[in-house]
Amino acid sequence: MVEKIVEINHLQKKFGKVQALEDITFDVRKGEVFGFIGPNGAGKSTTIRVLLGILRASGGSATIFGQDVWHDAVAIHGRLAYVPGDVYLWPNLTGGEVIDLLLKLNHQKHSARTDALIKQFEFDPTKKSRTYSKGNRQKVALIAALSTEADLYIFDEPTSGLDPLNEEIFQQNVLQLKQQRKSILLSSHILSEVERMCDRIGIIRQGKIIETGSLDEMRHLTRTVITVQTNEPVSELDQIDGVHNIKEDSKQTNKVSFSVDSEKIDAAMELLAAKGIVSLQSTPPTLEDLFLRYYNNDSQGVKSDAQ
Amino acid sequence: MHNSNFKQAGFLTRFYLRKDWFRIIVWLVCIVGLMGVAAGKFDSLYGTKSAMKSIVTTLKTPAMVSLFGPFTAQPPYNSALIYAMEMMVFMGLFMAMMNIYFAVRSTRAQEDSGVLELIRAHGVGKHAPLIAATAELFIINLFIGILEALSLIAAKMDGADAAGSWLFGLGLAAFGFMFGCASLLMAQLSDNSRGATILSYLVMGLLFLLRMLTDVQNPDYTWWSPFGWIEKLAIYETNNWWPVGAMLIGALLMIMIAFYAQAHRDVGAGLIVTKPGRKRASVVLAGPFSLIFRLERISFIVWMIGMLVLGASYGSIFGTVGDIMKTNPMMVQLMGGNAVDAANRVVILNFASLLAIVFVVMSTIPAMQTVMKINGDERKGWLEQIHAKSVSRLQLYCSYIAVALITGVLGLLLGILGMYAAGQSADVHISLDRFLQAFYGYLPALLVVVSATAVLAGLLPRIQTISWLLPAYGFISLYLGGLLDLPDWAVNLTPYGWVNKVPLHNVQWDLALEMTALALILFIVGFICYKRRDMVEN
Incomplete structure (x- = not known):
């Protein structure tokens, strides 16, 4: 049995009459990076704030390390590191002071690792916080969190203000944590980041988790795009159930591209093989395809076939 | 243009x-x-x-x-x-x-x-x-x-x-x-x-x-x-x-x-x-209390010096104030020298009683500001990372209250000490103990006002600023109250009005004790409200 670090069951949160979280259920297992994706306002940060005991759940349950996130907040926080989505710092403290303070609040010390991180991120810790840009404020929180010795790391859109170089440094550090069997909850809408780092993904929409699983499992639910050139024309393709968006290449003969439901790939391949394949290129769906598919559905209210 | x-x-x-x-x-x-x-x-x-x-x-x-x-x-x-x-x-x-x-x-x-x-x-x-x-x-x-x-x-x-x-x-x-x-x-x-x-x-x-x-x-x-x-x-x-x-x-x-x-x-x-600062935090900066104190440092120093100067400036005119001969020479002729001394003493203490109101209201201001920062800092997003640390809400609440009370109590004390020190130049000698009656007398009122602010901050963070009505009205009703001949109930609307004329009279210890107990209860109520609710979203 896999050890579950975070367990959330049918979590709900109401702000007055507004139902911010309707039904959130997912878990984060030991040693994995869990990607938490969804558009702005879907409830990612609210979920995380409930997990941190900043907000009180209206229903359902949430535990970290098997302890209740509201009642045992302090005990949980001793083994946890967090980077908020918007980092606000005390304007008259320097970045260096804030980093040290955040470490001390968890009874830890500025270590060689802290210095290494400051160097990696090319961060100037002597400036007053009010002079830092968004990216630099984020670096403060990241350096403090990454140099904290913890079992669970929660990042809420940690790279939204970072340039690609720093984003890369962040990703490397997270992968290192993963190698040390740490658990990571990464909320993001930078899909390439999630795709690259996450073992499993949860998709949130309007306060509900609508899908969880590994990227592979999710791909299974969607379509692969295939571009193929055959010796003989393949006009029967449209008779196969599950094949969509057939487009014939205008320049080359017998070249066609289409998308196919994962469970129908077999049937499509049999047909193509019979026609003599010259070249074949298959593109697995990206997370972006998945994401858009879910959200287009969202805006239209029904599953669309326009892919 | x-x-x-x-x-x-x-x-x-x-x-x-x-x-x-x-x-x-x-x-x-x-x-x-x-x-x-x-x-x-x-x-x-x-x-x-x-x-x-x-x-x-x-x-x-x-x-x-x-x-x-x-x-x-x-x-x-x-x-x-x-x-x-x-x-x-x-x-x-x-x-x-x-x-x-x-x-x-x-x-x-x-x-x-x-x-x-x-x-x-x-x-x-x-x-x-x-x-x-x-x-x-x-x-x-x-x-x-x-x-x-x-x-x-x-x-x-x-x-x-x-x-x-x-x-x-x-x-x-x-x-x-x-x-x-x-x-x-x-x-x-x-x-x-x-x-x-x-x-x-x-x-x-x-x-x-x-x-x-x-x-x-x-x-x-x-x-x-x-x-x-x-x-x-x-x-x-x-x-x-x-x-x-x-x-x-x-x-x-x-x-x-x-x-x-x-x-x-x-x-x-x-x-x-703004100059560049420390690369590393000092040993002192290690928890919520020292953090809040550090953030308030400048305003703390300014307030303390301000209260001392304010007290000293008023004290420096005690000599003029307590000189009945100047304002009413007839009286001196009628009374003997000792009686004049006693009368001067009463005039000064009456004046000091009025000043004590100024000092206590003034020193309530920074204390209330600090209490309200428990939500203000939250709204600015400064506390989000603190909440994610192994710092309990009790610890955070107590830290704000502690810094607030230190500022308020010390401010009041410095105002009165400044008044006493500078008042030494007057001919009439009045002991420090006498002046400290004002401190002990008004301290409970300060506590009650600050604790009432804490209740509002815990219960109704969005409208916590209405607690400013307490010191504002308290100041007006007491400072002008005598001149405007306000009825008792109008003066008693704020805790400042409950206190008797100190240091002219002695502290009413039983009242002081009751007020302190009330403040303690209010602080606890404030904490319970604060602990049970969501943090303010920014």
Whole structure:
């Protein structure tokens, strides 16, 4: 049995009459990076704030390390590191002071690792916080969190203000944590980041988790795009159930591209093989395809076939 | 205007007024209401000849001069003259506070929040925002000034004429505007809004003290302090208009310097530059308590020095205050030397009892500010990372309360000690124990007000600022209460009113104990509310 670090069951949160979280259920297992994706306002940060005991759940349950996130907040926080989505710092403290303070609040010390991180991120810790840009404020929180010795790391859109170089440094550090069997909850809408780092993904929409699983499992639910050139024309393709968006290449003969439901790939391949394949290129769906598919559905209210 | 530096100033002025309209109305109702209500009451207060005579004698004592300014009018006296003398300095104080508030709000606070950057990125002239802030202040003051004058005319006090009432209103407007412009300048010097507010209050405080000291020595010297100019209007006497001119010139001068300063700096920067700081946190900065203390450090120091100076300045006039011979030579002849000493002692202690109210209300202010930061800092997003650490809410709550109480209690103590120390120069010797009665007496009131603030902060974070009504009303009801002859229940509305006259009398220990217990309960209630709710979303 896999050890579950975070367990959330049918979590709900109401702000007055507004139902911010309707039904959130997912878990984060030991040693994995869990990607938490969804558009702005879907409830990612609210979920995380409930997990941190900043907000009180209206229903359902949430535990970290098997302890209740509201009642045992302090005990949980001793083994946890967090980077908020918007980092606000005390304007008259320097970045260096804030980093040290955040470490001390968890009874830890500025270590060689802290210095290494400051160097990696090319961060100037002597400036007053009010002079830092968004990216630099984020670096403060990241350096403090990454140099904290913890079992669970929660990042809420940690790279939204970072340039690609720093984003890369962040990703490397997270992968290192993963190698040390740490658990990571990464909320993001930078899909390439999630795709690259996450073992499993949860998709949130309007306060509900609508899908969880590994990227592979999710791909299974969607379509692969295939571009193929055959010796003989393949006009029967449209008779196969599950094949969509057939487009014939205008320049080359017998070249066609289409998308196919994962469970129908077999049937499509049999047909193509019979026609003599010259070249074949298959593109697995990206997370972006998945994401858009879910959200287009969202805006239209029904599953669309326009892919 | 052709100069593109001023483009859109008119639009921005309207925008600023719209953004602040509710706050403007609140200040307006408070200030004009206070003036009108007091004016309506004065005829009944000092209607009789004997009442008039006794109040004039009181107002001529150095103690009253230090608090309200000199009474220079010649007989025959009337209630309008007394009103003008009692209210002028006092209302000036409120006008200056209002102007500091709006001046910082429309300049440096806009810059702090980044709104100014958005505005300046549009087709808006470089100087337009500052022009708009100045225009906003001018309009607010003019409007309030006119309403003040109208309320005085409507009150129809005995001896009040329209000319005097207009001068009163417009004089206060010009006075407020001058302090507003000074604050606009401070907003250029400091690179954050808190610093700008502290600097502004520092300037106002120093000018107020200078006015007090010169008034007691020789009112002619009061010209040295712009705060004293307001006394020179001689309302309902000679109706001097030209101090108004001096105030406007002063305002203009300050605006010019402010514009010059603004033209020579970047958005977000101040002339007082923030230097780079420590690379690593000191050993001391290690938990929520030391963090909050560190953040409040500057304002803590400023408040403590301020309270000490305030206390010392009042104490330094004890010699003059406690000299009955000066104010009433007849009495000395009637009484023996010992009796005079005793009488002087009573006069000083009476004065000190009134000052104790000033000190306790003043020291409540920073304490309340700190308590309310428990939500203010939250809204700024500063605490989100703290919540994710192994810091309990109890620890966080207690840290804010502790810093608040240290500031408040120490402030009160320093005010009283300053008064005692400087009061040593007087001929009449009064022991430290006697003065400390004021400290023990008013400390529980401070605790109750701060704990009531904590309950509001815990229960209703969005409207926690209404707790300012306690010290504001408490100050008005007690400082002016004696002169306005307020009924007991009206004085007892705030905890300050429950306390007896200390240090003139002894502390009522049982009451003090009860009030302290009440404060403790309120602090606990505040915590329970705070612990059970969501943190404020920013």
